Each structure stands twice: as C-alpha cells, then as structure tokens.
Amino acid sequence: MNPQTTTHHSLAGLRTTLRRLAHRAGLPVELRYRLALSAVQVAARELDAGRPVILEAVPQEPAGGEPRLTVRLRLPYARRRPSLDGLPLPAEPMPGAAAVWRVPAPALPAQPARKEPPGLVELLEEELGEAVRRMDALAEDHRRLKHELAETNSGVLALYVQLEERDEQLRQAHGRILRQLEDALRPPPVRVPGLEMAVHYEPAEKHAPTGGDLYDWFLLPDGTVHITVVDALGHGLTSTRSALNVTHAVRTLALEGHPLQSIVARTDEVLATFDHELMATVQLARLDPSNGDLVLANGSHPPALLVREDGTTRLLEVRGRGIGFPLPGSERLLRDRLEPGDLLVLYTDGLTESRRDPREGEQRLASAARRHRHRPIEQIPGAIAEDMHTVILHPDDTVALTVRRVEAPPAASGD
Structure with a gap:
C-alpha cells in the first residue's frame, strides 16, 4: 500500500476511508474498528463545525521489525489541540493539532485480491460478525x-x-x-447425715474456666466437716493457682490436726516461702453434723450469714487478716450452733459487692437467703446469686456456698 493522503469534510467519509485502508493493510477486524472509532472521535468536533481534517496513511517496513501502518490525523484549522483521552485505540500526540496511530500491519506488502475495494456494507458486516x-x-x-x-x-x-x-x-x-x-x-459436696450442702460458682469472665475464688470441703477424722472459702487477688489462671495453693495448704494443716485458729497464720507462713505475691482472704468453718456446733475462723473475708429456720438472720463476723496481709491470722474463733432448718451461707465478695456497696449487698443477701431458704438445697446458691446479680456494676468471681442442718435419720439398731 502506497502512502495516501485524503482530506475529509464528513464523519461518514472519514469512517469509510479508514476502514478501507485498514482492510487493505490487513489489520485485524477488531483493530480496524478501534482505529476508525478513535479517529472519528478525534475529528468529530472539527467536522461538526464544518472544518476539514487531513488523513495520512503510511505503510512502513522497519529493517528487522514487523510491518506497521502509521495513520496521522491532522486538524489544520483547529483552535485547540484535540483530547486523546479514553480513545478505543490510544494515539500518540503530535506537535500542533494532530494525532498519530502506529499499528502492526502483518499483511504488508500484500496486495488486495480484487481491484474493486470492498463496499462499506461488507466492511461493516465483517466488523459486526467479529x-x-x-x-x-x-x-x-x-x-x-x-x-x-x-x-x-x-x-x-x-x-x-x-x-x-x-x-x-x-x-x-x-x-x-x-x-x-x-x-x-471444685470437689462435690460432703455427703454426711445431718447436713445438706450445695455451691454456686460464677467467673467474672464468662470465657474463663475459673478465677481466684475457690472452696474446699472435707470430712475430718473426728467426724466434723471442714469448709474453706478463698478469694485470691486477681482473676484468671494465675489467681486460680494462688487459691489452689491456699486450699491445699489449709487442707494439709487441718488434716494434720492444727488448731483452727492457727491455720490462717500457718498457711501464710507455709506459702510465703515460694509465693511472695500471694494475697487472699480466707473463711474457715467447722461443723459437727451430730449436734450442729459451728466454729468459724476468718482472714479478711466477708462474714458468714446465718439464717434461722424462722427467717431471722445474723452476720457472723470474726476479725482477722488474710494470707499475704500484715500480721495474718484469725484474731479469735466464733462459735454458734445450727438447729434443724437453719441455713449457713458462705460466699466471696463478688456476691455482695456487685453494686460497689458491701453493706447494701449484705442486706440484699439476707433478704435473698431468707426468701429462698426453704427451697431444695441444690437450688438455693444459684437462686441467691441470681437475685444478687440483677444489676452488676462491678463484675467479680463469685462463690455462694450453703449448708443446711436437717434431722439426721435414726441409726439402724442391731439385732
């Protein structure tokens, strides 16, 4: 194909000329209509205004390279340079108002198979087919x-x-x-005639299996029941380890026969050698199932609650300092007696301090324990905790442990 220069005054003529020369150059159909659409888009403003455009088509065969078709579109009377943004076939800008496309033309220098160029309809049908x-x-x-x-x-x-x-x-x-x-x-309740026992535990963090509030209860060789309630400082497994250390030390000392009043101080002495950060409050209770005799020792722990069968209540307060506190130990022992139907409630401060006021919590605890005292023992701790935790402003680990004295069945007589 020889160099060709044509002047156009209409979009239709420009489209037809471009399609035919692209066809003669052997351009793929898609490349052909992209070239025609791009040139028309550049020339549209000028042709609509009645100003002609000049189209130059130059086949090139660079040495050692692939044949190319160079198409230049000049706008000789344009008042400004045309925009080349967003064209279907990107163009190279040229000095002045012009654009140039350089496209591969693998069919060069092939000659057309017939003298008559294809009609516009044929070219459009070919493009439509593609x-x-x-x-x-x-x-x-x-x-x-x-x-x-x-x-x-x-x-x-x-x-x-x-x-x-x-x-x-x-x-x-x-x-x-x-x-x-x-x-x-959490060991199961001690099964002994004359006493019913149950416990409710609730961690401050629902996803944590336990915290620093633990309890222990077991039968001593003399037939009395020992109960330990511990609240170790902190939450999670670290505080659990501390609370376990306390309960294990208390159990060992109790089974060895140490006096109840000395156990809090002796526990501190034992644990201080390997757990310098440990701080825990402790409540110790001894109950004789045969007659209901109760003995309490305390180390900085909330007081136990005694609920009589008739509904009267009393806090059993014993002064003392906990494990890791200055001068640890229970200052004295408190003695009382549970009559049949009486209920003893031992707990950690997470039960009564959920609204940051311990005294209000103790009053609410007395009311809840009085209200639920005649329920089956397995239900009482959970029912009390549910009443106490209707509003929680200060979540904490919670233990609620209840012991009720009942009439022991008469011993079977031998023959």
Missing part, C-alpha cells in the same frame, strides 16, 4: 466462569461445613476439658 463472535466468546467465558465459580462456591461451602464441624468438635472438647478442670477444682 463483534458477534467476540460476544459469543465472552458469553462462553461467562458461562465457564460461572460454572467454575459455582464449583468454587460449592467447595467453599463444603469447607465451611467441615470447619463448622471441626469448630463444634473443638468446642465440645474444650467444654469437656473445662468440666474436668472444674471437677478437679
């Missing part, structure tokens, strides 16, 4: 991608189901571990 083929290809790609996406979604859904199943298995395993841990930390 557009239809591209649309069909895009539609096929869309169907394929949709199918692949459906398969991917199916795989993701299956993976999600597997992860949910695995997560449920982990939750169940975690729950079993927590229950085993709770069983290890």
Whole structure:
C-alpha cells in the first residue's frame, strides 16, 4: 500500500476511508474498528463545525521489525489541540493539532485480491460478525466462569461445613476439658447425715474456666466437716493457682490436726516461702453434723450469714487478716450452733459487692437467703446469686456456698 493522503469534510467519509485502508493493510477486524472509532472521535468536533481534517496513511517496513501502518490525523484549522483521552485505540500526540496511530500491519506488502475495494456494507458486516463472535466468546467465558465459580462456591461451602464441624468438635472438647478442670477444682459436696450442702460458682469472665475464688470441703477424722472459702487477688489462671495453693495448704494443716485458729497464720507462713505475691482472704468453718456446733475462723473475708429456720438472720463476723496481709491470722474463733432448718451461707465478695456497696449487698443477701431458704438445697446458691446479680456494676468471681442442718435419720439398731 502506497502512502495516501485524503482530506475529509464528513464523519461518514472519514469512517469509510479508514476502514478501507485498514482492510487493505490487513489489520485485524477488531483493530480496524478501534482505529476508525478513535479517529472519528478525534475529528468529530472539527467536522461538526464544518472544518476539514487531513488523513495520512503510511505503510512502513522497519529493517528487522514487523510491518506497521502509521495513520496521522491532522486538524489544520483547529483552535485547540484535540483530547486523546479514553480513545478505543490510544494515539500518540503530535506537535500542533494532530494525532498519530502506529499499528502492526502483518499483511504488508500484500496486495488486495480484487481491484474493486470492498463496499462499506461488507466492511461493516465483517466488523459486526467479529463483534458477534467476540460476544459469543465472552458469553462462553461467562458461562465457564460461572460454572467454575459455582464449583468454587460449592467447595467453599463444603469447607465451611467441615470447619463448622471441626469448630463444634473443638468446642465440645474444650467444654469437656473445662468440666474436668472444674471437677478437679471444685470437689462435690460432703455427703454426711445431718447436713445438706450445695455451691454456686460464677467467673467474672464468662470465657474463663475459673478465677481466684475457690472452696474446699472435707470430712475430718473426728467426724466434723471442714469448709474453706478463698478469694485470691486477681482473676484468671494465675489467681486460680494462688487459691489452689491456699486450699491445699489449709487442707494439709487441718488434716494434720492444727488448731483452727492457727491455720490462717500457718498457711501464710507455709506459702510465703515460694509465693511472695500471694494475697487472699480466707473463711474457715467447722461443723459437727451430730449436734450442729459451728466454729468459724476468718482472714479478711466477708462474714458468714446465718439464717434461722424462722427467717431471722445474723452476720457472723470474726476479725482477722488474710494470707499475704500484715500480721495474718484469725484474731479469735466464733462459735454458734445450727438447729434443724437453719441455713449457713458462705460466699466471696463478688456476691455482695456487685453494686460497689458491701453493706447494701449484705442486706440484699439476707433478704435473698431468707426468701429462698426453704427451697431444695441444690437450688438455693444459684437462686441467691441470681437475685444478687440483677444489676452488676462491678463484675467479680463469685462463690455462694450453703449448708443446711436437717434431722439426721435414726441409726439402724442391731439385732
């Protein structure tokens, strides 16, 4: 194809000329209509204003390179440079009002197969056919991608189901571990004629298995029941370890026969050698199931509550200082007696200080214990805690432990 320069006064003429020279140069159909659309977009303002444009087409065969078709569009009367942004086929700017496209032309220097150039209708039909083929290809790609996406979604859904199943298995395993841990930390009630016992525990952090509030109860060789309630400073497993150290030391000292009044001070002495940060309050109780005799020792712990069978209540206060406090130990022992139907409530401060006022909490505790004292023993601690925690401004670990004296069944007589 020889160099060609044409002047155009209409968009239709420019389109036709561009399509024919691109066809002769062997440009692919898509490249052909992109070139025509781009040139028309650049020339439209000038031609609409009645000013001509000049089209130059120059075939080039660089040495060692691929043949190219260079198309220049000059706007000799334009008052400003044309915008080349967003063209279907990007153009290179030129000095003055002009644009140039350099496109591969693999058919150069092929000659047309017939003398008559193809008509515009033929060229448009060819471009339309190419557009239809591209649309069909895009539609096929869309169907394929949709199918692949459906398969991917199916795989993701299956993976999600597997992860949910695995997560449920982990939750169940975690729950079993927590229950085993709770069983290890919280011994079951002592079963002894003449006493009913139950406990409610609630951690400050719902996701934590335990905290620094623990209890222990066991039968001593003389037949009395020993109860320990501990509130170690802090939350979580660190405070749990501290509380366990206290309960284990108290149990060892009690089983060795140390006097009840000395146990708080002796526990501090034992633990101070390896746990210098430990601070804990302690309530110790001894109950004789046969006659209801009660003995209390205390180390900075909230007072026990005694609820008589007729509904009268009394706080059993004993002065003392806890483990890790200055001058630890119980200053004295408090002695009382549980009659049949009487209820003893031992607890940690998370039960009574949920609204930051211990005295108000003690009054509310007395009311709740009085209200629930005749319920089955297994329900009483939880019912009391539910009443006390209707409004919680200061969440804390909570232990509520109840002991009720009942008439012991008569001993079976021998023959």
